[in-house]
Amino acid sequence: MTAKRKKMTMRRFGAVRQYRSGRWTASYLDPTGERRRAPGTFETKADAEVWLSQVEADITRGAWRDPDAGAVNFEEYATKWVVERGVAPLTVELYTRLLRLHILPGLGRLDLDEITPPRVREWRAERLSSTGAATTVAKSYRLLKAILETAADDELIRRNPCRIRGAGKEVSQSGQVATVEQVDALAEAVGIRWRLMVYLGAYGPMRPEEQAELRRKDVNVENVTIVVRKAAPELATGVRVEGPTKSEAGKRLVVLPAFLATDLRRHLDWYAEKGPEGLLFVGEKGAPFRRSTFGRRWRKARERVGMPSNFRFYDLRHTGHTLSTRSGATLKDTMVRAGQSTEKAALIYQHSDHDRQKEVAGGLDRMVRAARERARDKPDQAAGGAEVVRDT
Incomplete structure (x- = not known):
């Protein structure tokens, strides 16, 4: 006979449950009253409870973010971002070209919350290596950072993943x-x-x-x-x-x-x-x-x-x-x-x-x-x- 799951253990905040595999899961009610589950399982009950404590702390200090908020395609968001800027036509043309040639080929298929600091570093290194155009890559990085900064303001991501010091600065050219x-x-x-x-x-x-x-x-x-x-x-x-x-x-x-x-x-x-x-x-x-x-x-x-x-x-x-x-x-x-x-x-x-x-x-x-x-x-x-x- 197949072993049954162990009974759910209720806590002051959230609940933990052990699966028949021996691993643990956790769930809680978010500020809107919807039940949310942990994205993965935990090795021990203590690990599951620590995770719940972190979620509770985020909710208490107002830092909780809908875990599904970042599940927005970057290309769709970036395209809309350019339209909503209200910038001059030449600037729109520049942004569109940088996105099409340098940003979307590497990052366009990802959701916002999938663009992490390591992925940004990998993208930038690849652009520098394949194009050799440091000025263009700097402009592309600035554009990417601006888009993701707006995403952070919109609370779609917790923090801007563009954190490379000096990456957006162009080397001064002799005129x-x-x-x-x-x-x-x-x-x-x-x-x-x-x-x-x-x-x-x-x-x-x-x-x-x-x-x-x-x-x-x-x-x-x-x-x-x-x-x-x-x-x-x-x-x-x-x-x-x-x-x-x-x-x-x-x-x-x-x-x-x-x-x-x-x-x-x-x-x-x-x-x-x-x-x-x-x-x-x-x-x-x-x-x-x-x-x-x-x-x-x-x-x-x-x-x-x-x-x-x-x-x-x-x-x-x-x-x-x-x-x-x-x-x-x-x-x-x-x-x-x-x-x-x-x-x-x-x-x-x-x-x-x-x-x-x-x-x-x-x-x-x-x-x-x-x-x-x-x-x-x-x-x-x-x-x-x-x-x-x-x-x-």
Whole structure:
């Protein structure tokens, strides 16, 4: 005859029972009144009672978590997380790409509570080994950590398993900075319709997506200023998305060096769309600025001038940062000028007002004029050979 189970032993909290195999199980009523059983069995009655005591302690201090809460597929949760962030289209595109290429292949099939610290370490090591792209892996790790931090806030997991110190930090890359002569050469080589875009990139310094959404009403030729209100990034699909700037700091009044007054006036007269809402930059056929089309023109201009093949249009911002600093601007001045904002900076840096920005633009104007004067004294000076400095 098959041996029967031993009678359940009731306790002040929960109950323990011995199976015919000799092992023990435990159960308890959760805060909602539902009976919960231990996920496994115990070798001794004492082990089962210790487990119950731990559960009771969690309930008493409000730390108890539904053991089934983490049984949520990570891919489903992460996909929903991206949609609910409400971030800019370019950021959505970045998150989606990082998930698809680097995170979901290794972790997508798991439930949230199955993503443990060892699994995170294994995933990161595999990505570093197979891709060799430390910067991309750091971005992917930051995204994974942010998603799982929300899962912890939602009480779907007890604690964020992303605990690798420094794993989300990117190694600082050296940004290439052009000289004044090289910026002038690029502006000439890119063509008269687009030369102002080069100058605004360097001396604004404005992001390409900010320039793509500039309107005639944003330009004040008399004061040599431009108001940045919105941005129009172009996604990898070629779709132009009009929307807010990268951050609130991106909405700003940019005081330009005085030498750009002529270029501003000429561009408005010759190329900008008519009317206050007319776009500042449009193509030969009247279409809005397209990154893909301009990119081909930029590469040809870069080659003609003799600049390195990895000198990006975005590196003009590095140029603007560096030249502004050399002309006397402080870090807070360059941050305001470039529309940069970080949580840390918001706590540390004070406001750089309009008068101070006029002083910075004045210093930049004097520097550029002096460099051009020196270049005229040395007409045989080569345009190529961008200097490489630490990005500031």
